[in-house]
Amino acid sequence: MKYTWKIGGEAGFGILTTGSLFSKIASRRGSYIFDFIEYPSLIRGGHNTYDVTISDTPVHSLKEGVDVLICLNKETYVLHKSKLSSTSRVVYDPDEFTPEEGVIRVAVPFTKILAELKGQVIMKNTIALGASLAIFGADLTELLSIFETQFKKKGAEVISMNQEFAKRGFDMVIQNNIKDIIPALQKKESGKKIVLNGNEAFSYGAVAADCRFYCAYPMTPASTVLTTLAAWGKKTGMVVRHAEDEISVINTALGASFAGVRSAVGSSGGGFALMVEAISLSGITEIPLVIFLSQRPGPATGMPTWTEQADLLFAVHAGHGEFQKIVLAPGDQEEMILQTIKAFDLADVYQVPVIVMSDMLLSEAHKSISFEKIADFLKTYKPNRGKLVATAEHGYKRFAVTDDGISPRLIPGDPNNFYQANSYEHLEDGHTTESDIERIKQVNKRARKMNGYLTSDFILPTVLGDLKQAKTVFIGWGSTKGVFLDAEETAKEKGLSVAFMHFSHVYPLSKEKLSPLFADTTKKYILVENNSEGQFGKLLRMETGISIEKKVLRYDGRPLTVEAILAEA
């Protein structure tokens, strides 16, 4: 069974911390979670909510509706009561308001407890966490130990005070509502699970790939990659530079990569736009670079804290002139770790910029995943740096014309040589040229690199369900994978004849490899995207000639839902 827990309150009052603690505790008790935060672009004021869906089996998107609603204020109830059913538990402060009939009321006198224990308003969260764990049949073991670690430096008094608030919330439910408990969070044995969001997954992948330099300028929803990697710097040795602007960001990273160090940058659409000229520089100088692009609704400032997939065509076309790049769009946290690692390898092997796309949904939603697969992969993983060399024969040519288009890349410092990486069109040795013959040689050399990618490294979409039998096939990319996985499960339960194709390798696309997947014209193909124009559909048509007419598009800043997708089946 899946249950959705939702907490709401005023922005600036710790909703994010409370929600992520609830997710962590649920995971530590052996459950799977998926969570999502909704918040306005403000530091204080406005309404914040945090939803966590918990389940005994892996969960990939939020389950619709609310099973347990924690109201830190009346507004939470008013705004979200439409999502409640007769079995929903509503935690509220009877001194503030009482929910209408038709739900299971769980009274927790927050104000009274605060007054009695002389706590600040923010401690409401702690009371709410205690009550939430009680409602789901958990005990307080994990929460109490988290407080011990979290407040170690602040001393025993702070620890016991926090623990006391949690116990009071917990006891309230046990005393008055024991019959309303949902035993979903009883302790279960499970292997090591990690709870992380897409930005943390990218950060983890970057460290695993031996990225040693990360440069960024803060921009929601990409900023937490910068802060996560900076926080890890003392441990990992990665140098993290918060530069003056995104133009500096990418040029600094290209300088570091030129010098031989794996480097990456990250931003959202606006900051990425400032980087575009230098992406083109990466193209002609063949300096590898990984670019993390976490989308949010645009244009311009748009809706900074909401989600959208509207920068795909921009990413694919970012940069003047014709040059090679690879765009990946991992679908969930596990793919984000593994494909980030792959992105660094691809950048080195093909000596191209590789863009790893995310969006607010994937960047900020947490998901619990098994660590085993990641650990197994990392046991044997060695960075593949392609044709990078530390020494070369005298007379080395940086842009030597080769069959596969890839030239050996010499790390600067070899005492037998020197060379320039040149933003002008160049000869094989790097010197500037305007010769027609040399121009064609270099353009063709660079272009050949993608033949190797399409043959050896392009990955076909993940197919969910029975593609042969299905009458309807949904096509999506990036963060829509989560909702596809859950929709597949629902479709099975409902006996719907559907299948799903999820693309993570979105550019370039192989016509030869993809055409067979779309060969059956009796099927209904439906594009599913979090944007208003169906950008992947356009890209697919441009690259392969495959045209999809039917679309499920959402562009109100909110993630797609299982219901909206299956309504078209």
Add this chain to the structure above:
Amino acid sequence: MATLQDFTGYAPTWCPGCGDWGIGMAIKTALVEMGFTPSSLMVTFGIGCSGNMNDFLNAYALHGLHGRSIPTAIGMKLANHALPVCAIAGDGDCYGEGGNHFLHACRGNHDIKVIIHDNRVYGLTTGQVAPTADKGYPSKSTPSGIIEVPIDPLSLAITQGATFVAQSFAGDLKHMSEMIKAAFNHKGFALVNILQPCVTFNKKNTYPYYMQRVYKLDGTHNPQDKISALQRAMELHEEKFPLGILYETTRKTYHEEAMNNVATPLLSQARYTDFEALSDEFV
């Protein structure tokens, strides 16, 4: 030991009489005299007549984008601080298009040597005004004279935290190479602003113009004295140009502060592999 010839690439395409010839020779002379080879340093170039030195000077080089020679140099230094790093750019390149990078690089005290060809005009795009031009200077893009007052690069560098600020003149080869050597010997962000006549497009700031207005700083100037350095720098507004080290101080460099282990260049450090411990943050 490397010779001038070892550093010499293609024959320059600069106009006859251009100040860039002198600057190019001064850079090579300084590099030879310091005992460098083309394999022992990294250089970044911007775009412009100065940036075209990419083909004339042998080194490990990145000829990047207009205005961006400073950030690329910063990245190189952070990745491998064992090699000296030098950014070669023009005044429009570094103080106009890349102005933001310039002032933040001063703040960071990145250990890079910045050599600016300051000719007060855009040569490669055939004669538009540069941000260093005097107010009222007429050009193709400002036929009625430039409205803005000139940028004051030396004062800007001093006030934003540069730890070495010098000025030289393209007509004085020996002085230029001395200043370039001093910049390389300084640990931290070093600016050498070189006053350079553009014989083709700038008919005002000519060799005779500078000959009459430059003067060498002597023993009476104390480069440690920031206020005095600023006073000298601001003589620009009276069309007086001090040559020499205006300001020098010491501060930890950016890479020394940013790196965990400054004893080994980032490039050569051991790979971090404690993935299990790192994942525990997410349990």
